[in-house]
Amino acid sequence: MKLESLSPPGxxxxxxxxxxxxxxxxxxxxxxxxxxxNHSLYTYLDRGSEILITPSPNTLTNVxxxxxxxxxxxxxxxxxxTGLIAGITTNPTLIRKSGRDPWKVYTDIIELGxxxxxxxxxxxxSKELIANxxxxxxxxxxxxxxxxxxxxxGLKACKYLxxxxxxxxxxxxxxSSQAILCSLAGATYISPFIGRMDDNSLTGLSLLHxxxxxxxxxxxxxxxxxxxxxxxxxxxxSFEFGADICTIPPKVFDNMASxxxxxxxxxxxxxxxxx
Numbered sequence: 666m667k668l669e670s671l672s673p674p675g676x677x678x679x680x681x682x683x684x685x686x687x688x689x690x691x692x693x694x695x696x697x698x699x700x701x702x703n704h705s706l707y708t709y710l711d712r713g714s715e716i717l718i719t720p721s722p723n724t725l726t727n728v729x730x731x732x733x734x735x736x737x738x739x740x741x742x743x744x745x746x747t748g749l750i751a752g753i754t755t756n757p758t759l760i761r762k763s764g765r766d767p768w769k770v771y772t773d774i775i776e777l778g779x780x781x782x783x784x785x786x787x788x789x790x791s792k793e794l795i796a797n798x799x800x801x802x803x804x805x806x807x808x809x810x811x812x813x814x815x816x817x818x819g820l821k822a823c824k825y826l827x828x829x830x831x832x833x834x835x836x837x838x839x840x841s842s843q844a845i846l847c848s849l850a851g852a853t854y855i856s857p858f859i860g861r862m863d864d865n866s867l868t869g870l871s872l873l874h875x876x877x878x879x880x881x882x883x884x885x886x887x888x889x890x891x892x893x894x895x896x897x898x899x900x901x902x903s904f905e906f907g908a909d910i911c912t913i914p915p916k917v918f919d920n921m922a923s924x925x926x927x928x929x930x931x932x933x934x935x936x937x938x939x940x
Contacts, residue, residue, distance in 0.1 A: 730751040731918065732754050732781070732911070737915070738763075738774060745777050745778065750779075752780070753779050754782075754812075775805060784811065786811060791819075810834045810854070813835055815855075835850070836856045841876050853888065854889075855887055855888075855889060856891075856892040857876055858893035859894055859895075873891055873906050877907030889908045890908070890912060894913050897917060
């Protein structure tokens with residue numbers, strides 16, 4: 666395969682590149698020239714005698730994105746390989762369900778090549794939240810997005826972390842007023858919990874619509890990350906109402922690609938191929 670170099674002489678990529686290894690993708694700290702096969706969805710990294718492959722990054726920034734909401738590394742690996750997952754969200758409940766040490770889970774996820782991983786920190790005061798967030802940032806760098814609860818202490822911590830350049834995902838958002846405060850505190854993302862509101866006889870999608878409407882009118886930079894999504898229909902409606910990102914369980918991701926009419930049509934096409 667003939668590869669075309671897109672890297673000018675002396676070019677040194679500013680982000681980490683990744684290489685294939687047994688058990689997944691591991692961080693590749695070396696700065697390497699990049700080559701692209703124009704007929705492939707993959708970037709090829711020339712290391713002399715071997716060609717290393719990593720999914721090409723999405724160069725479009727103002728597009729809807731999907732995050733995966735899980736802490737099961739095998740589930741993440743299977744779906745990240747599609748090139749359709751832009752990030753991962755976790756929380757203490759998901760970590761507990763994994764049955765593993767949280768730090769090992771985060772490391773394994775990052776070694777898959779994930780570039781945006783939401784990690785929740787705990788603390789009763791803003792100082793405790795900040796201290797734990799800084800520790801996470803030291804361990805995982807810019808890959809880590811710090812998840813904080815939408816409380817006064819959480820908002821104070823968000824403001825501080827945003828001012829020093831650390832991404833924050835404000836979680837457990839259940840009202841437009843909370844979303845506004847999170848935005849004023851400099852949050853990168855706010856996470857309204859759609860499904861959990863529905864569980865409590867409230868309308869999660871209606872809240873999402875209200876938040877997106879306010880953010881659009883006010884030209885807010887904070888991204889709306891629709892969370893606690895339970896079904897495929899809610900993904901489509903969330904994007905319809907203006908969500909920037911939906912974080913979804915692996916099962917919902919799988920179901921998005923499934924439809925009974927697709928199955929029937931494919932079955933017919935396969936029969937026709939044989940005739």
